[in-house]
Structures are given as C-alpha cells and as structure tokens.
Amino acid sequence: MSPTDARVAVLLQEIRRDWESVRAHAARAEGTDPASGAPEAAYVALSLDHAYQALETLILRVERALGLPERAGATWHAALLADASREVPGLRPAVVPREALPDWEALLRA
Numbered sequence: 001m002s003p004t005d006a007r008v009a010v011l012l013q014e015i016r017r018d019w020e021s022v023r024a025h026a027a028r029a030e031g032t033d034p035a036s037g038a039p040e041a042a043y044v045a046l047s048l049d050h051a052y053q054a055l056e057t058l059i060l061r062v063e064r065a066l067g068l069p070e071r072a073g074a075t076w077h078a079a080l081l082a083d084a085s086r087e088v089p090g091l092r093p094a095v096v097p098r099e100a101l102p103d104w105e106a107l108l109r110a
Contacts, residue, residue, distance in 0.1 A: 007065075011061070011065050014061055015058055015061060015062065018054050018055075018057050018058035018061065019054075019058060021050070021051075021054035021057075022051050022054040022055050022058065025047045025048070025050040025051035025054060026047070026048070026051045028043070028047040029043075029044045029047035029048045029051065032044050032047070048107070052107070056077070056080060059080060059084050059095055059096075060080070062092065062095070063083075066088070066091050066092060068088070068091075078105060081096055081101060081104050081105070082101065084096040085097065085098045085100075085101055
C-alpha cells in the first residue's frame with residue numbers, strides 16, 4: 001500500500017466514524033420526546049449539538065484533505081455550511097443540500 005493509499009484509508013475511517021457519530025447523536029435526539037420535561041428537552045438539545053459538531057468535523061476533515069482553505073472569524077460556521085452546499089468542481093460534490101441551509105442557519109441562531 002502506498003503512503004497516499006494509506007492516508008486515504010485513514011481518512012475514510014475517520015469520515016465513517018464522524019458520520020456514525022452524527023447518526024448516533026441524531027438517533028438519540030429523535031428517540032426522546034422533548035415535551036416530556038426539561039431533562040428530556042436538554043437531552044435532545046445536547047444530542048443535536050453533538051450531531052452538528054460531528055457533521056462540522058466531518059466537513060472540515062474533508063476540506064483539509066482536499067487542501068481547501070480554513071475559515072476564521074465569527075461567521076466561520078455559516079461559511080462552512082454555505083460552502084458545503086456548493087460543489088467544488090473536480091474535488092467534491094455538494095455535501096449539504098442547499099434546501100437545508102435555512103434550517104441549519106436557524107438552528108445555529110437558536
């Protein structure tokens with residue numbers, strides 16, 4: 001296995017682990033009724049926050065591997081999502097559907 005193949009294999013493992021984290025946290029949120037009380041609502045909120053953090057980690061990991069520039073400043077989260085909703089020709093497809101941006105942006109503001 002070449003060094004490049006080894007780096008790609010490690011990257012794929014990391015991305016799979018990130019995605020499983022997104023799924024696991026989202027499933028926890030989905031499986032809890034936030035209307036049941038304050039503890040349940042807090043659990044849902046925390047689970048969604050962890051799911052979102054895992055998604056950001058996954059997107060950042062892919063961007064770093066592709067050599068794309070990192071963001072800085074107060075709006076880097078919004079810029080990450082906006083950029084993830086666009087295809088980077090020759091590098092990657094859109095990662096987040098454009099239709100999801102308003103919902104994600106509302107969640108970030110909450």
